[in-house]
Amino acid sequence: MELKTFGVTVYVIWLREIKKYFRERTRLLAMVGQPLLYLVIMGHGLREMFQLNIEGFDYLSFMYPGIVAMTILFTSMFASVSIIWDREFGFLKEVLVAPVPRSAIAVGKALGGSTTALLQGAILLALAPLAGLALSPSAIIQILLLLFLLAFAITSFGTVVAANTESMEGFHMIMNFIIVPLFLLSGAFFPIGVAPEWMQAVMKLNPVAYGVDALRNIMFTGSPAKDFVVYYPLYHNVLVLAGFSVLMAALSMRAFNRVE
């Protein structure tokens, strides 16, 4: 009985996220438009500077997995940060007073955020040929699974942060001090291997970096440049992301059980 209530609550929260996602076409466009700008402007601009003498290396296709991960990062963080609004002014109060386990809110939110982030990522995947990447159907399936895992990890992390943030001022702090560093230190623009020691150490703590690395693992399969662009083996990335997800999901569930 308890388990059924838990499941229904997760579904309600998830359903709400999905319904709202499809209703907000402008947000959808903005979320796709932004990575596109990065890809076109930065990708093409920097491409000319980074003419490395490495066979199979092209800066645009190097940066592309980073941009996909960035979309997941931003969409996931925004999805979870909406909890702050919801809690003070909106629908969350309605759920908190309902006879349902609160920890289910965290799970529903994480799954909803991951689903919408995955949809955004999938749209971007259609642009892979523009970045000079040809993806096989099996690569696409692997990538989608990976994107879901990455999105779930970040949304759960965002939910932990949001549950401990009181106000919208706090939200801006999150934007500046969490999302941007996570993005810049993800290896989206430069390989982890070329960064200075201290920066590499920080990047090893960044879950997004493992997502980017995993994407390159899949996207550069069979490319002679793979050893240069990839830092970890794929299973290593997946294990780190999965472990991080489990930890964050547990923390976010606990955070919601505590919410007064």
Add this chain to the structure above:
Amino acid sequence: MIEVQKLTKKFKEFTAVDEVSFTVGKGGFFGFLGPNGAGKTTTIKVLATLLRPSGGTARVNGFDVVREPAAVRRSIGMVFQDPSLDDRLTARENLQLHAMLYGVARRETGPRILELLELVGLADRWNDLVKKFSGGMKRRLEIARGLLHRPGVLFLDEPTVGLDPQTRRHIWEYIGEIRRTEGATVFLTTHYIEEAEACDRVGIIDHGRIVALDSPAALKATLEADLITVETRNPEDALRIIREELGLDAVLQGDRVIQVPAVNVADGELLPRLAAAVPGLSALEISKPTLEDVFLSLTGRAIREEAADSLEKMRQSRRARARKGR
């Protein structure tokens, strides 16, 4: 339906609710009257299991709010002071999600939603996004949602705050209608006197304490005295004469108005004597006491809006944003 014994809620050093006790019977209509910050919302939150009491006990529908929170939550419908609808969903979607959360049988959900939208006069708007609704319509939808799972107790926390007088009257009619058709026990907080007057029983709360608890008529009867208001061009002399020659309590209110509390004015000779004695008399008025007077006599202060706290400011900025079509 609600039994509260010495309920206390402290936030660090601050005592928001201080040993409050009251009971509300089945089908009752109980009102909490008091200024902002008196502890009304805190009490409701404790009864709704959203806050844990620091002391005392509270039972709702026979269930203890600390030990059986799930059973309490199933028993109550809640309308919060701040909007808690999802305004990017339609009216029906909001109600559907609620039905799922409360485990209302799928078969029953559709007809029940229809019935309630009918009851609050929103039947023709079921498929509209809530963000297109006016403040009053949102409130009505929230009331409908609170009743969807047939709760034993409906909590309404300041249900008409921020609405214009006409809309307030409108909401009020719906609440009356709901009490007739649904038979729910209603627990309401308000700082509007006229709303409290409509309740069966009223608890007057100030600084976290219940200072009086009874039916509105009985509360007003405790004042005994009616209030005579004398307006005169010569207030100093008038005040002296009323006090010394007639031996009555009198207070100066503003420049020219003197207030005189008096018992059974209507069947005495007081009015003619007063009229004859007061120099420069320009107006004389008798008024029956209101709950406002009861509050005033118990606390020495009027119920009025206190300075907007930070949450209120956040709310206002949110409303302003919503108007800009965020």
